[in-house]
Amino acid sequence: MRLDKFLWCVRYFKTRSNASEAVKKNRVKVNGEVAKSSREVGPSDIITVRKDQIDYSFEILQLPKSRMGAKLVSLHIVDRTPQEELAKLELRKLSQDYYREKGEGRPTKKDRRDLDEFITGDEEQEET
Numbered sequence: 001m002r003l004d005k006f007l008w009c010v011r012y013f014k015t016r017s018n019a020s021e022a023v024k025k026n027r028v029k030v031n032g033e034v035a036k037s038s039r040e041v042g043p044s045d046i047i048t049v050r051k052d053q054i055d056y057s058f059e060i061l062q063l064p065k066s067r068m069g070a071k072l073v074s075l076h077i078v079d080r081t082p083q084e085e086l087a088k089l090e091l092r093k094l095s096q097d098y099y100r101e102k103g104e105g106r107p108t109k110k111d112r113r114d115l116d117e118f119i120t121g122d123e124e125q126e127e128t
Helices: 003-009 016-024 070-075 083-097 109-120
Strands: 028-030 046-051 054-060 077-079
Touching: 003 016, 003 028, 003 046, 016 046, 054 083, 070 077, 083 109
Parallel strands: none
Antiparallel strands: 028 046, 046 054, 054 077
């Protein structure tokens, strides 16, 4: 099966053209090598996809016949994404929730310090 078609079938991209575009921009690697959209993939191939600044990695178990529901994806691939990458994803989600309400203006110095403390996880003790 073609690489772009496979990425679309296992729901990593919403459309096949999005998958093809990501491959053209060298964001997809097969077994550690940059690949073209027409590259044939098969079972036991390890694919790495850079999407939204996160490197997802998975191994192909079997090839699907066509695009499938999200619940069936685990029958065809095994996720091998490192925990560090998943932690980055969680941090991005949390930082997006921090956005200010419309009309509140730019953040104050205290707001910025609170956000920096939250992101780095450092709890600095204030000296009196």
